[in-house]
Amino acid sequence: MVTKNKTLNRIILYCLVTLTVVTTVFPFLVMLSTALKSNEEALSTTPNLIPANPTLEHFMDVLNPKVFPFWTYFFNSFQISFATALLSVVVGTLGAYSFARLEYKGRGWFQKGVMLIYMFSGVLLVVPLYQMITAANLYDTKISLIITYLVLTMPVSLYMLGNYFRTIPESLEEAAMMDGLNRLQVIYKIVIPLSLPAIASVFIYVFMIAWNDYLFASVFITSEENMTLPIGLSHLFHTKHYVWGRMMAASLLTAVPVVLLFSMMEKYFVGGLTDGGVKG
Known part of the structure; x- marks a missing residue:
């Protein structure tokens, strides 16, 4: 019983840590994704996280x-x-x-x-x-x-x-x-x-x-x-x-x-x- 409780607590802890990391990192991933997209792709009605044609144009600008x-x-x-x-x-x-x-x-x-x-x-x-x-x-x-x-x-x-x-x-x-x-x-x-x-x-x-x-x-x-x-x-x-x-x-x-x-x-x-x- 004690072992099951420890396993459950560990699973809950890992889930909370994962949720914290995802919610913290995700906005930066969206920023990076948008920065690497062209203007047309960034304003597309069907957004995607991974740019179809990555470009460094915005960084150079x-x-x-x-x-x-x-x-x-x-x-x-x-x-x-x-x-x-x-x-x-x-x-x-x-x-x-x-x-x-x-x-x-x-x-x-x-x-x-x-x-x-x-x-x-x-x-x-x-x-x-x-x-x-x-x-x-x-x-x-x-x-x-x-x-x-x-x-x-x-x-x-x-x-x-x-x-x-x-x-x-x-x-x-x-x-x-x-x-x-x-x-x-x-x-x-x-x-x-x-x-x-x-x-x-x-x-x-x-x-x-x-x-x-x-x-x-x-x-x-x-x-x-x-x-x-x-x-x-x-x-x-x-x-x-x-x-x-x-x-x-x-x-x-x-x-x-x-x-x-x-x-x-x-x-x-x-x-x-x-x-x-x-x-x-």
Whole structure:
């Protein structure tokens, strides 16, 4: 009876995993299929998943500056996302370490205040952020988006890094300081190497938020030379070059950097880096 229950549970588990994978991957297969179809086939009343005559025409059109300034939008998005993620990691590491290790007056209130910001929806922050950005003469600049994304992602960065720092034995840091290291040296030589999984997670999280954002980019950016990919894709809908194949091709190309970034940093997503660091 026990064996039958285990088999049934395993079958249910496999079915749920298969269903999850199918529902996750299927939209991307449809996007790829549409991107490889001709215009006539993409608009056919009898759709099929496998293109009858695959073509790379739509990908070449998207990468053609005369049709769509993909590379301009791409480099704008990359610069903003990378700068935001890097600053979030640097500032978040120092701030989270102070929450996790240092004792000072008002620390608890600072922590609660940071998490309180995260409770507000991004829509509610549009107006005050817009007022601050315009008052600082940063409207329609990449810096305005970097500042905005830092405000949105910093609470989660501090929370994730702070919780991870608390898992590192304090005795490792105490031993390092006894050997002559100061607090900053302890952070960069002890804490950061042991926290690479959390730091990589924060970097990818912030990068994805900045890379995929549409709301704030559409509010703070108006000139084409500063537009990001999400805004560029939305503008493609309203141009004479709009066809489904190009939209799907551009969408797939937009997703490539995030997939590559995750693949390169996947090795850091391991646990137990500090296991055995201190013996009882």
